[in-house]
Amino acid sequence: MIHLLLPYAVAAALVGIGTYGVLARRNAVLVLIGIELMLAGAGLLLVTAGAVGGDRWQAGNVLTLFIITIAAAEVVLALAVIVAVFRRRDNIDISITTALPASAPAAAETGDPR
């Protein structure tokens, strides 16, 4: 026997903390950590919904597994982009946008990278 209020409260708090992390950070990797926390909250909500029964195809558990997999794929791509941006701009501060227009003509000169 378990009260559902606690899991729901933890899930809601995780999403809120993740939102704070996305909004308050300037380092792109730390923004990604906030997104991970939001996804964790979503997974906890799904597992809680699956744990109370009435779950015919185990959707709560299976969808959480899918979320974890998709989050792994998302993290891989996001970190690749972050490392690529770091090579170009030498920092990953997302509040600095001045480096982008400077690098755009260089990309146009190079033309199609393939």
Place this chain on the structure above:
Amino acid sequence: MTSLDLAFAAAGAVTLAAAVLAVTTRHLVHSALWLVLSLGGLAGCYLVLGAELVALVQVLVYVGAVVVLVIFALMLTRAPIGPSPEHTTSRLHRALAALLGGGVTALLLAVLVPLAGREAVARTPVVSAVIAGDLFATWVWPFEALSLLLLLALIGAFSVARLTGGRAQGES
């Protein structure tokens, strides 16, 4: 309060405390390490809720792979070891972010608390064999699509990292 409630409260407290520290600490590397503790605590929450397989996958994929990737990215972007004040935002910015985060939490709680009800419900632990049966019967096409997604993410990450590397060499 049942014993499961107490166990969940302990795991949830660890999760939330580590999550708060992960988004507020000024040490970049500490942030990733607090994320490890937070996601590990979340695996404990999953265990208490009876989802063993999800808890194990959470530890394997998140704590084992994702956080290692994050730490790798911090190293590759030359994160400083000590506190890094140049990456902190202004006090007003953080207050607004906290306001929005709190608002999101309040909104979700307003929806979820009426759903929760007052009485305790019976937890139904899920056996891994049942999940496996459903995963390869009902969910088999999403599962296959997911394997395609992972392959695409692998190729995409490789090409993004490689192409810009080639361009950077061409520029210099």
